[in-house]
Amino acid sequence: MSNSQLPTEVELAYEVMPCQAMRVAEEPGPTxxxxxxxxxxxxxxxxGYESEQPPVTPGLIQLTQYLGxxxxxxxxxxxxRKAPIMTVGINPNLPGWWRATINSxxxxxxxxxxxxxxxxxxxxxxxxxxxxxxxxxxxxxxDGPFSGVELSVPVDTKGFKTIPVELQPVQMxxxxxxxxxxxxxxxxxxxxxxxxxxxxxxxxxxACPSAKWxxxxxxxxxxxxxxxxxQQKGIVTECFHHxxxxxxxxxxxxxxxxxxxxxxxxxxxxxxxAGRFSAGDPKVGDKLSDLLNREVRLRYxxxxxxxxxxxxxxxxxxxxxxxAQFAQARAKVLAQLVSEAKAGRLQxxxxxxxxxxxxxxxxxxxMMQIGACDYEEELQPLSNAPSLTAKSSVPExxxxxxxxxxxxxxxxxxxxxxxxxxxxxxxxxxxxxARAAPAALxxxxxxxxxxxxxxxxxxxxxxxxxxxxxxxxxxxxxxxVRAKSLSKKNKKS
Numbered sequence: 001m002s003n004s005q006l007p008t009e010v011e012l013a014y015e016v017m018p019c020q021a022m023r024v025a026e027e028p029g030p031t032x033x034x035x036x037x038x039x040x041x042x043x044x045x046x047x048g049y050e051s052e053q054p055p056v057t058p059g060l061i062q063l064t065q066y067l068g069x070x071x072x073x074x075x076x077x078x079x080x081r082k083a084p085i086m087t088v089g090i091n092p093n094l095p096g097w098w099r100a101t102i103n104s105x106x107x108x109x110x111x112x113x114x115x116x117x118x119x120x121x122x123x124x125x126x127x128x129x130x131x132x133x134x135x136x137x138x139x140x141x142x143d144g145p146f147s148g149v150e151l152s153v154p155v156d157t158k159g160f161k162t163i164p165v166e167l168q169p170v171q172m173x174x175x176x177x178x179x180x181x182x183x184x185x186x187x188x189x190x191x192x193x194x195x196x197x198x199x200x201x202x203x204x205x206x207a208c209p210s211a212k213w214x215x216x217x218x219x220x221x222x223x224x225x226x227x228x229x230x231q232q233k234g235i236v237t238e239c240f241h242h243x244x245x246x247x248x249x250x251x252x253x254x255x256x257x258x259x260x261x262x263x264x265x266x267x268x269x270x271x272x273x274a275g276r277f278s279a280g281d282p283k284v285g286d287k288l289s290d291l292l293n294r295e296v297r298l299r300y301x302x303x304x305x306x307x308x309x310x311x312x313x314x315x316x317x318x319x320x321x322x323x324a325q326f327a328q329a330r331a332k333v334l335a336q337l338v339s340e341a342k343a344g345r346l347q348x349x350x351x352x353x354x355x356x357x358x359x360x361x362x363x364x365x366x367m368m369q370i371g372a373c374d375y376e377e378e379l380q381p382l383s384n385a386p387s388l389t390a391k392s393s394v395p396e397x398x399x400x401x402x403x404x405x406x407x408x409x410x411x412x413x414x415x416x417x418x419x420x421x422x423x424x425x426x427x428x429x430x431x432x433x434a435r436a437a438p439a440a441l442x443x444x445x446x447x448x449x450x451x452x453x454x455x456x457x458x459x460x461x462x463x464x465x466x467x468x469x470x471x472x473x474x475x476x477x478x479x480x481v482r483a484k485s486l487s488k489k490n491k492k493s
Contacts, residue, residue: 007361013364015245017076039071040225041210046108048064059121069150073106077119082358086258091207093211094210103130103131104127124173133163134151187342192354207239219462232460233456253360255358270286280313316330357375361381361383361385
């Protein structure tokens with residue numbers, strides 16, 4: 001746990017947003033930091049809001065200005081921090097790399113509040129400039145990650161390069177939505193409002209984006225820059241083990257279902273979580289086809305009353321990268337979701353129209369002042385506090401943070417089943433949020449990554465990671481999900 005007096009979910013926004021810039025521009029030492037590797041993917045068209053404040057309404061479509069080309073910021077968890085279902089990837093996608101979505105634009109915000117608002121309310125889409133206007137701004141030039149080409153956007157009377165923007169539906173996320181809809185149908189949940197971003201969050205084990213997570217050249221696209229083995233180890237050591245962005249968010253969220261898509265993500269996830277499964281006994285190298293037929297559970301630990309805290313882990317082929325295999329596996333994925341609902345671990349709340357939140361407190365939206373919390377009354381802190389809000393005292397908020405950190409610490413120490421059953425998360429751990437990892441912490445992070453290297457090495461093999469490129473659904477036979485199934489919050493008036 002860091003020494004700041006910010007709750008975990010808020011603290012992560014302040015740490016993750018500047019992390020790539022700090023690792024590249026401010027890291028001491030004579031050699032480039034391993035995370036500088038992500039700059040090899042080029043630069044992309046960026047945008048910001050014309051207001052200095054975060055939007056007052058949910059949704060991505062706001063008054064937007066073009067900022068030029070830039071590197072991409074790291075990504076934090078998308079959606080409600082307490083969504084009961086979390087999907088997990090290795091690292092974020094890079095839509096601007098692909099020709100089909102080259103008109104994509106990427107957020108480059110001035111304030112942490114704007115950054116927090118974007119990732120809280122992104123739902124199932126990103127943004128692009130409508131193709132016709134994009135081509136007009138391009139003016140016949142050849143665009144691409146390494147082109148250096150900037151769009152010729154005129155300056156308006158207020159001094160902004162205002163651009164039109166539209167939602168760019170992401171088929172991966174829209175298929176999450178279709179699973180939610182089918183779950184509601186199977187359970188007979190009438191008048192539900194289940195939606196990606198509220199009932200499903202999505203996060204990554206590494207925060208910085210790339211078009212693929214590869215350690216070998218990809219014959220399908222030789223321009224893709226692979227990581228060296230040392231870069232991969234350094235990135236994982238820094239982001240996953242030292243900064244612990246994914247793990248800290250996981251233990252604040254405590255989702256009751258984790259969905260792992262693709263063999264490469266499965267390889268990395270199983271390597272890092274080895275020894276923490278209470279059912280299914282998955283091992284690094286296990287095939288998705290086998291894991292789909294198992295009931296796999298990850299044990300976070302126990303709460304203060306000794307009740308187990310666990311997540312059902314559902315493994316699946318990649319929805320868009322491997323659509324044919326996913327189409328065959330989809331029924332089994334849905335059946336596991338339905339099974340969790342019938343067992344009462346996924347519960348529908350008719351008062352909100354959404355799934356009930358898992359155990360643990362959260363003040364992300366209200367403390368960041370980006371929106372109200374629709375679930376405040378049903379949240380149950382891990383600590384002894386009866387409830388938590390942004391107005392709670394610092395000692396109350398820190399007690400929740402310490403409980404989360406202690407739970408994570410016990411998890412990472414891989415306690416035996418006997419000791420886990422007797423232990424409750426009461427003792428806080430200390431963690432420094434330094435610019436560069438102090439020597440002792442750096443050595444500890446490096447030691448932690450060694451046992452998981454086999455899984456990470458497998459994950460970087462292009463043969464085990466299908467393309468993230470947007471698919472032509474008319475040719476692949478992938479189930480197309482329309483954006484109209486989503487809420488109307490993002491539509492222009």
